[in-house]
Amino acid sequence: xxxxxxxxxxxxxxxxxxxxxxxxxxxxxxxxxxxxxxxxxxxxxxxxxxxxxxxxxxxxxxxxxxxxxxxxxxxxxxxxxxxxxxxxxxxxxxxxxxxxxxxxxxxxxxxxxxxxxxxxxxxxxxxxxxxxxxxxxxxxxxxxxxxxxxxxxxxxxxxxxxxxxxxxxxxxxxxxxxxxxxxxxxxxxxxxxxxxxxxxxxxxxxxxxxxxxxxxxxxxxxxxxxxxxxxxxxxxxxxxxxxxxxxxxxxxxxxxxxxxxxxxxxxxxxxxxxxxxxxxxxxxxxxxxxxxxxxxxxxxxxxxxxxxxxxxxxxxxxxxxxxxxxxxxxxxxxxxxxxxxxxxxxxxxxxxxxxxxxxxxxxxxxxxxxxxxxxxxxxxxxxxxxxxxxxxxxxxxxxxxxxxxxxxxxxxxxxxxxxxxxxxxxxxxxxxxxxxxxxxxxxxxxxxxxxxxxxxxxxxxxxxxxxxxxxxxxxxxxx
Amino acid sequence: xxxxxxxxxxxxxxxxxxxxxxxxxxxxxxxxxxxxxxxxxxxxxxxxxxxxxxxxxxxxxxxxxxxxxxxxxxxxxxxxxxxxxxxxxxxxxxxxxxxxxxxxxxxxxxxxxxxxxxxxxxxxxxxxxxxxxxxxxxxxxxxxxxxxxxxxxxxxxxxxxxxxxxxxxxxxxxxxxxxxxxxxxxxxxxxxxxxxxxxxxxxxxxxxxxxxxxxxxxxxxxxxxxxxxxxxxxxxxxxxxxxxxxxxxxxxxxxxxxxxxxxxxxxxxxxxxxxxxxxxxxxxxxxxxxxxxxxxxxxxxxxxxxxxxxxxxxxxxxxxxxxxxxxxxxxxxxxxxxxxxxxxxxxxxxxxxxxxxxxxxxxxxxxxxxxxxxxxxxxxxxxxxxxxxxxxxxxxxxxxxxxxxxxxxxxxxxxxxxxxxxxxxxxxxxxxxxxxxxxxxxxxxxxxxxxxxxxxxxxxxxxxxxxxxxxxxxxxxxx
Numbered sequence: 001x002x003x004x005x006x007x008x009x010x011x012x013x014x015x016x017x018x019x020x021x022x023x024x025x026x027x028x029x030x031x032x033x034x035x036x037x038x039x040x041x042x043x044x045x046x047x048x049x050x051x052x053x054x055x056x057x058x059x060x061x062x063x064x065x066x067x068x069x070x071x072x073x074x075x076x077x078x079x080x081x082x083x084x085x086x087x088x089x090x091x092x093x094x095x096x097x098x099x100x101x102x103x104x105x106x107x108x109x110x111x112x113x114x115x116x117x118x119x120x121x122x123x124x125x126x127x128x129x130x131x132x133x134x135x136x137x138x139x140x141x142x143x144x145x146x147x148x149x150x151x152x153x154x155x156x157x158x159x160x161x162x163x164x165x166x167x168x169x170x171x172x173x174x175x176x177x178x179x180x181x182x183x184x185x186x187x188x189x190x191x192x193x194x195x196x197x198x199x200x201x202x203x204x205x206x207x208x209x210x211x212x213x214x215x216x217x218x219x220x221x222x223x224x225x226x227x228x229x230x231x232x233x234x235x236x237x238x239x240x241x242x243x244x245x246x247x248x249x250x251x252x253x254x255x256x257x258x259x260x261x262x263x264x265x266x267x268x269x270x271x272x273x274x275x276x277x278x279x280x281x282x283x284x285x286x287x288x289x290x291x292x293x294x295x296x297x298x299x300x301x302x303x304x305x306x307x308x309x310x311x312x313x314x315x316x317x318x319x320x321x322x323x324x325x326x327x328x329x330x331x332x333x334x335x336x337x338x339x340x341x342x343x344x345x346x347x348x349x350x351x352x353x354x355x356x357x358x359x360x361x362x363x364x365x366x367x368x369x370x371x372x373x374x375x376x377x378x379x380x381x382x383x384x385x386x387x388x389x390x391x392x393x394x395x396x397x398x399x400x401x402x403x404x405x406x407x408x409x410x411x412x413x414x415x416x417x418x419x420x421x422x423x424x425x426x427x428x429x430x431x432x433x434x435x436x437x438x439x440x441x442x443x444x445x446x447x448x449x450x451x452x453x454x455x456x457x458x459x460x461x462x463x464x465x466x467x468x469x470x471x472x473x474x475x476x477x478x479x
Numbered sequence: 480x481x482x483x484x485x486x487x488x489x490x491x492x493x494x495x496x497x498x499x500x501x502x503x504x505x506x507x508x509x510x511x512x513x514x515x516x517x518x519x520x521x522x523x524x525x526x527x528x529x530x531x532x533x534x535x536x537x538x539x540x541x542x543x544x545x546x547x548x549x550x551x552x553x554x555x556x557x558x559x560x561x562x563x564x565x566x567x568x569x570x571x572x573x574x575x576x577x578x579x580x581x582x583x584x585x586x587x588x589x590x591x592x593x594x595x596x597x598x599x600x601x602x603x604x605x606x607x608x609x610x611x612x613x614x615x616x617x618x619x620x621x622x623x624x625x626x627x628x629x630x631x632x633x634x635x636x637x638x639x640x641x642x643x644x645x646x647x648x649x650x651x652x653x654x655x656x657x658x659x660x661x662x663x664x665x666x667x668x669x670x671x672x673x674x675x676x677x678x679x680x681x682x683x684x685x686x687x688x689x690x691x692x693x694x695x696x697x698x699x700x701x702x703x704x705x706x707x708x709x710x711x712x713x714x715x716x717x718x719x720x721x722x723x724x725x726x727x728x729x730x731x732x733x734x735x736x737x738x739x740x741x742x743x744x745x746x747x748x749x750x751x752x753x754x755x756x757x758x759x760x761x762x763x764x765x766x767x768x769x770x771x772x773x774x775x776x777x778x779x780x781x782x783x784x785x786x787x788x789x790x791x792x793x794x795x796x797x798x799x800x801x802x803x804x805x806x807x808x809x810x811x812x813x814x815x816x817x818x819x820x821x822x823x824x825x826x827x828x829x830x831x832x833x834x835x836x837x838x839x840x841x842x843x844x845x846x847x848x849x850x851x852x853x854x855x856x857x858x859x860x861x862x863x864x865x866x867x868x869x870x871x872x873x874x875x876x877x878x879x880x881x882x883x884x885x886x887x888x889x890x891x892x893x894x895x896x897x898x899x900x901x902x903x904x905x906x907x908x909x910x911x912x913x914x915x916x917x918x919x920x921x922x923x924x925x926x927x928x929x930x931x932x933x934x935x936x937x938x939x940x941x942x943x944x945x946x947x948x949x950x951x952x953x954x955x956x957x958x
Binding site: 033034035036037040041042043044045048049051052068069070071072073074075077080093094095096097098099100101102103110112119122123126127138142143145147158159161 | 512513514515516519520521522523524527528530531547548549550551552553554556559572573574575576577578579580581582589591598601602605606617621622624626637638640
C-alpha cells in the first residue's frame with residue numbers, strides 16, 4: 001500500500017487549502033492540461049467523457065421538448081455585435097478580435113463569439129416570415145470565448161464548452177414559459193444527475209445577462225460554502241427582434257415582433273461536481289454521469305482463475321448496461337485503489353482467490369468507503385441498486401451542506417458576521433434598490449445570488465435602508 | 480398537385496446546370512443559410528441532424544477501436560504553429576489571426592486552428608514519458624478555419640465541422656497500421672452508411688498533407704463524374720515528435736521518438752451525399768443516416784379514423800426503432816409529397832380512407848419512385864426490409880456510375896479526350912515524377928486523385944515521359 005499512501009499524500013487536504021486541493025484534483029485525476037494560451041485549457045479524455053455524459057442527458061431532454069440542434073458561425077462581424085446596445089456593452093470588452101484572414105487585413109473586424117444571440121437573430125431575419133414559422137426551438141453545442149483576466153480550470157476559461165439554446169416565439173407568454181421550462185431542465189440535470197441541489201430564482205437587475213429583460217438562475221453551494229451559478233435562462237422580450245428588425249405576420253396578417261429566449265449550461269458545472277462531492281482522496285463522481293461506474297480490481301491476479309473470473313464479471317456488468325472497466329495492468333492493487341479513488345469511480349469491485357472459493361466479491365463504495373462482501377448471484381441487481389443508493393446519498397449529503405449553511409439575517413452587520421465566521425448563503429429581505437445591493441457587496445462582501453422562487457417572509461424592511469422590503473434574496477460569495 | 484409542381488419547378492434540372500441544381504437543393508431542402516461572413520455557413524436543423532447521424536456512426540467506430548475524445552484549444556500561438564516547417568508553410572497562408580483580446584493588443588498573434596497537430600504535440604510533450612503512456616488514441620469533434628478565396632456550401636467553407644483524430648505510437652509499424660485502419664473506417668462509413676463507393680489509395684507527394692510522410696485517401700465520384708476527396712488519413716513518421724521534442728523511454732529505458740498519425744472526416748461529405756444521390760426532385764438520403772426514414776402522409780386526413788390510424792402507424796414504426804415522422808399539418812398531400820421528396824426522405828407512407836377499409840397502406844420509395852400497396856400486418860418488417868433495399872440500391876447505382884465512367888488511357892491526349900468528352904476517372908501508368916503529374920494537369924486538366932491500393936498493370940511506360948512506369952494512378956477533375 002506504499003504507493004497508495006504516496007499518491008494520496010500528493011494532494012493537499014481539502015480543508016487545509018480548498019483552492020490548492022481543487023487544482024491538485026483537476027491535475028491528478030487527469031481532467032485538465034494547460035495549453036500555451038492562458039485560460040485555454042485542454043479537456044483530457046476523462047473530463048471530456050464526463051462532459052459527453054452530461055451532454056447526453058441534456059441533449060436528450062432538449063430533443064424530447066422539440067429542440068433542434070444547429071451550427072452557427074464562430075465569428076461575428078463587429079457591426080452585427082453592435083446592433084443590440086446593452087448586449088454589446090456587456091460583451092465587447094471581453095471578446096477576441098480577428099483582424100487578418102491569411103495574409104490580408106479584413107475590411108471589418110470579426111469577434112470570436114462570446115455567445116450567439118446576434119447570429120441567431122440574423123438567421124431568423126432570413127427564415128421567419130409567418131406565424132407558421134414559429135416557434136423556433138434551437139440549440140447548439142460549441143465553444144465560446146471570453147477574454148477573462150483571471151482564469152481557473154472549469155470555473156473560468158477564456159474558451160469554454162457549452163450549449164446555448166435560442167428560441168423565438170409568437171408571444172411574450174410563450175417565451176416566458178420557455179425560459180422557465182428550460183431552467184427546470186437545468187435544475188433536473190443538476191439535482192438528478194449531478195447530485196447537486198439547486199436554489200431556483202431570478203437574478204437582480206444588476207446581475208442579469210447583457211440585453212436580457214429577465215435572467216433566471218440555479219445556484220449551487222460548494223463544499224467550501226461558496227456559491228456556483230450553474231445554469232442560466234434568459235428572457236429577452238422583443239428587444240433583439242426590434243434591434244434586428246425580425247417580424248412575422250400573425251394569423252390575422254398583422255406584422256408582429258417575436259419574443260426571444262436563450263439559455264446556457266457549460267463545462268463550469270464539472271468544477272461544481274468536483275467542489276460539491278470531492279474529498280481528500282480526489283474526485284467523487286455521481287454514478288449517473290461517471291464515465292466508469294464500476295472498476296474491477298483483481299487481487300492476486302496471476303493466481304489461477306482470478307483474471308478469468310474478473311473478465312467474466314466485467315462481461316456480466318457490461319451486459320447489464322453498467323459502465324464497467326477491468327484493470328489487469330501490472331500495477332499493485334494498492335496503486336489501483338488509489339488511482340480509481342482519485343478518479344472518483346463510484347464503486348470498486350475486488351475479486352481474489354478467496355472470494356472465488358466462496359462465490360463472492362467485495363464491493364467498496366467511493367462516497368463513504370463502505371465495504372461489503374456480496375454473492376456473485378444477482379451481482380447485476382446488487383450493483384445497480386448500490387449505484388442508485390450512492391447517487392441518492394451524494395445528493396442528500398450535498399443537500400445537508402446547503403441546509404446547514406443557509407442562514408437568515410436582518411441587518412448588514414449580521415450578514416457580514418455570518419459570512420466571516422461560517423460562510424454559506426444568507427437570506428434577507430430587500431427593498432429592490434441597486435444602492436442597497438451595492439452596499440451589501442461593499443460592507444458584507446456578498447453578491448446577490450438570486451431572488452428565489454420560494455419566497456419567505458422574514459420581515460418587513462430592507463436590512464440596508466430600512467425601507468419597505470419587496471422580496472427575499474439569497475446572498476453569498478460566488479465563484 | 481399544383482403546389483407540388485410549383486416547388487419542383489423552382490429547382491434547376493440536374494443535367495442542365497449541375498452547380499445551380501446543387502445550390503438550389505442546398506437551399507430548398509433547408510440545409511444551409513448564408514451568414515454575414517463569406518464562407519461561414521449556418522447548418523440548419525436538417526443538415527445538422529444529418530451530421531449528427533454521421534457523427535454517431537463514426538464516433539461509435541472510433542470508440543470501439545479504443546479512441547478517446549478530447550477538447551483542444553481553438554487558438555494556436557504563432558510560434559507553436561511554426562515549429563514544424565512543412566506544416567506551417569502549408570497552413571500559414573490560409574489562417575485567420577487573432578490580434579486583440581478585449582481592448583488590448585496581444586503580445587503574440589494567435590491563429591484559429593486550421594487543424595490541431597501542433598496542439599496535440601504540445602500536450603503530448605507534457606503527458607508522454609514512458610512506453611506505458613503509449614499509444615495515445617485521441618479524437619476531437621470541432622470546427623476548424625481555413626481562409627479560402629472561393630467558398631461553396633459543404634464543399635469549401637472557411638469554417639467547417641469535422642473530427643480530427645490524432646494518435647501517437649511507439650513504433651512506425653504501429654502508426655502506419657493505424658493510418659491504414661482509420662482509412663478503412665472512413666471507407667466503411669462512406670460505403671455502408673452513405674452509400675458512396677470509394678477508391679482507396681495513397682496521395683502523390685504533390686497532393687499529400689502539409690507535414691505528412693504519407694497521405695491515404697478515399698475518393699468518390701459524384702453524379703457529374705467529378706471526384707470528391709472524402710476522407711484522409713496521414714502518417715507523419717517521427718517528424719512532428721522531433722520538431723516538438725517528444726520522447727518516451729522504451730522498455731529498455733532508451734529514449735525514443737514516437738510516431739504519429741492524424742485523420743479527418745468533415746461536413747464536406749454531406750456535399751458528397753447530395754451530389755452522389757440527389758435528383759431533379761431534390762435530396763435522396765441513404766436510409767441509414769436519414770434524419771427521417773419514413774414520412775407518413777395521411778390522405779383526406781379529416782375523414783373519420785384517418786389521423787388516428789396514421790398516428791397508430793407512427794407509434795408502431797417508432798417502437799420498431801424506425802425514425803418516423805407524421806405530417807398532420809394543413810398543407811395538401813401534394814405539397815407534402817414535394818416537400819419530403821425535396822428533403823430526400825427514403826420512404827413515404829400514405830394512408831387514406833380506402834386503405835383503411837382494406838387494412839393496407841401505400842409505400843413509395845424516394846430513390847426510384849416505386850409505389851406498392853402493402854398489408855398493415857407486419858408493416859415493421861416490410862418497412863425495415865425496404866429501407867435495407869433502398870440503401871443497397873443507392874450504393875449499387877452509385878457504383879455503376881463509377882464503373883461506367885472509369886476509363887483506361889495510355890497517352891496524355893487520350894486522357895484529355897476522355898475528360899473533355901465524357902468526364903470521369905482515368906487510370907494510367909505513371910513514372911512517379913512531379914513533372915509528369917504537372918504536365919497531366921496542364922495538358923489534360925486533371926489532378927492525380929490517388930495511387931490506388933488495387934494496382935493494375937496497364938502497360939510499362941509513363942504516358943507523359945515514356946520512362947518506365949512505377950504505379951497506376953487515378954486522375955480526375957476534383958471538387
